[in-house]
Amino acid sequence: MGTCRQIALLRGLNVGSAKRVAMADLRKLLTDLGFRGVNTVLNSGNVVYDCPEQGQPGPAEAAALIEEALVLKLGVAARVTVLDAEQLAHVVEDNSLEPVADDPTRLLVAVLSDPSDRERLAPLAHQRWEPEAMAVGRWAAYLWCADGVLASRAAAAMGTLLGDAVTTRNWNIIRKLHALACERPA
Structure with a gap:
């Protein structure tokens, strides 16, 4: 039986x-939820795992399962966004801002909980943010925060518009997650 990452x-x-x-x-x-090969990246809630292809929960179902278990088992409420390995590959491939970003810690990837939020972000993506930049892909928005994340007007505007419907990671973390997601399951 195969697995899905x-x-x-x-x-x-x-x-x-x-x-x-x-x-x-x-x-x-x-692991208690039935996922296998569970790996965490850093100490900030990044998890790569495998689930059986047969009867697997899709990303939205997996997110709901994890959110519920966090509350029931650990007493922590946190929004969870789940992508499959192919969707994460699209996140990496759609990043048009990497060539302008000279510091990957200031290049934010805002993963969308609901991909239809791209339409809501379109007006922001068309604004001029110099020296910052914003782009939107299939599963994420990309923010080049030239003067740092806390000083970013684009990040603030996106946060105001979408609130907790996005979760952000810097480009270094996305690359680490992608590398782990591309490894063959054990």
């Missing part, structure tokens, strides 16, 4: 003193 991004986990979860507890939680 998925990537879960937990919003706001281990940022400051709120929503603290040990990565060992997070791996156990996903």
Whole structure:
């Protein structure tokens, strides 16, 4: 029986003193849900795992399962966005801002919980943000925060528009997740 690789991004986990979860507890939680080969990346709610192709939950169902288990088992409420490996490959491939970004920690990828939010972002993507930039792909928006994330007008505008319907990762983390997602399942 084959497997399907998925990537879960937990919003706001281990940022400051709120929503603290040990990565060992997070791996156990996903393993208890029936996922296999569970790997976490860094200490901020990035998980790559496998699920059986037969009867697998799709990304939206997996996100709901993980959100519910976080509350019931760990007492933590966090928005979860799940992509499959192909969708994450599209996130990497659609990034048109990489050539202008000279610091991958300032190149944010805002993964959309609902891909239809691209339409809501279109007006922002067409604005001029110099020295910043914004682009929108199939599953994510890309923000070049030239002067840093906290000073970014584009990031602030997107946050106001979409709130917790997105979760952001910098380009380094997205590349690490993609590399892990491309590894062959054990």
